[in-house]
């Protein structure tokens with residue numbers, strides 16, 4: 136295995152590559168941020184960031200690219216067939232299975248698609264000057280594995296002396312085991328975030344003009360360091376204020392080369408933080424956080440940019456690239472500083488379209504600030520509508536909190552695209568019954584997306600399978616269709632599979648699946664028409680209020696609440712314990728209050744959980 140490289144004296148360039156299949160409509164924040172950091176550190180170094188996936192999207196058509204990029208197995212099979220041509224038939228079979236029912240992929244002939252993608256890749260390889268390069272770095276996240284491996288192999292065939300460094304969420308921790316033996320074209324792996332290890336490596340390489348046994352950089356894993364069990368720790372920034380705004384120039388330059396009908400206004404990915412404040416590392420290598428989550432394996436701890444930096448980066452990049460759509464890539468937006476950040480974004484006086492991921496505990500007033508600043512769409516960590524199940528997921532939230540934030544989004548006009556996880560291992564009939572009961576109350580709100588649980592490498596469930604009734608864990612079987620047997624057996628891939636209660640879980644969750652479908656159908660029907668009206672809304676008449684409940688089929692219902700009934704209903708716009716309600720309305724008498732609350736719950740105008748109550752109707756007037 137060759138790990139000693141001599142660099143030419145003239146090598147003063149570094150290449151960063153992002154292979155298919157990330158979202159084509161956004162530049163890669165990974166290589167954009169790295170480029171900006173390296174350019175700041177080494178002003179005389181030329182850094183070319185190749186957002187190559189955009190070329191593939193342009194070649195095969197954006198709609199088709201998007202359909203493929205949305206599903207891991209569609210994405211991984213295309214380059215899988217190029218990487219291992221002898222396995223084309225099995226890759227093709229997986230592709231067609233996964234493409235079933237998608238009209239955008241109906242007419243695709245897999246082998247034609249693969250050969251079209253090969254041509255674009257060949258053109259790309261020919262168009263890049265790989266010589267006189269210090270190193271070529273590949274950022275590899277979900278859906279980019281086979282494409283990156285294919286490009287690396289093809290480039291390395293032609294330029295055997297090129298130093299190849301990979302990084303990204305696919306190659307952290309357990310995933311690097313056996314990597315160098317299986318893919319000898321790869322010379323080093325960045326474990327965790329890349330800024331510090333890569334800049335240190337670049338600095339060493341420029342000084343010594345060679346890479347080999349002497350290269351020992353914290354955060355960089357090499358064949359030698361894995362043999363010696365050394366240098367595999369993280370090397371991450373303590374303070375994100377050292378970061379410059381991502382450099383997306385290469386992406387926008389590429390887009391400008393396309394014909395007018397193929398250009399569009401991209402979304403700018405931005406980050407306010409790294410890691411997740413809900414997840415904490417524990418001393419013994421364990422961590423807290425959600426049981427199914429493996430999103431934070433490349434970070435240690437949680438760090439945020441400061442308010443000023445975040446706001447000025449948004450201003451700078453939207454002005455520079457003349458686009459208004461921004462997607463925050465944070466696993467979880469910061470909560471403590473959100474108020475100031477979104478107030479600051481609002482003061483920019485730009486009609487931004489923002490997207491971000493938040494926790495269900497985000498208070499209404501923060502959501503309102505986000506909306507004012509342009510938050511159009513959020514993904515909330517809802518995951519379940521059963522508190523019993525949320526405990527098993529270690530989500531730290533309850534069903535009533537989930538329903539409350541769904542309601543607030545509806546009221547504020549924020550599109551909530553969140554998931555409901557089905558078939559979580561260890562879930563039981565009681566979890567399903569609670570979910571079904573609670574789904575009776577969520578009809579007025581935007582339906583959740585049904586996702587089946589998948590086992591992520593390194594997640595708490597994967598690390599402690601026995602706690603969740605899992606008997607064995609192994610690579611997902613689709614990898615066996617893509618990779619040769621010896622690779623499948625020696626590598627640990629991101630998507631894992633397991634044995635233990637799968638069939639039972641599928642059966643258990645079938646009624647929830649049906650109910651979710653019915654919810655979506657009814658929600659869509661009730662929102663048909665030219666005027667958007669919430670399904671359950673109220674108008675306040677100062678000492679009475681009128682609730683309007685849209686129904687299908689049949690007439691809509693109206694309810695009038697007067698005096699104290701109105702006051703209680705308004706008091707429970709945020710969920711309140713029975714104790715607090717009784718204290719607040721002590722003059723009325725507890726029997727009357729409890730009877731009223733029960734009636735509201737029977738009519739599905741309020742939700743109750745563990746003696747906590749939440750009014751479900753949203754103000755018909757969004758300004759109230």
Ligand code: SF4
Pocket residue numbers: 411412413414424425428429430431466467494516
């Ligand atoms: S799912 Fe979200 S909140 Fe939970 S640990 Fe992962 S990133 Fe954090």
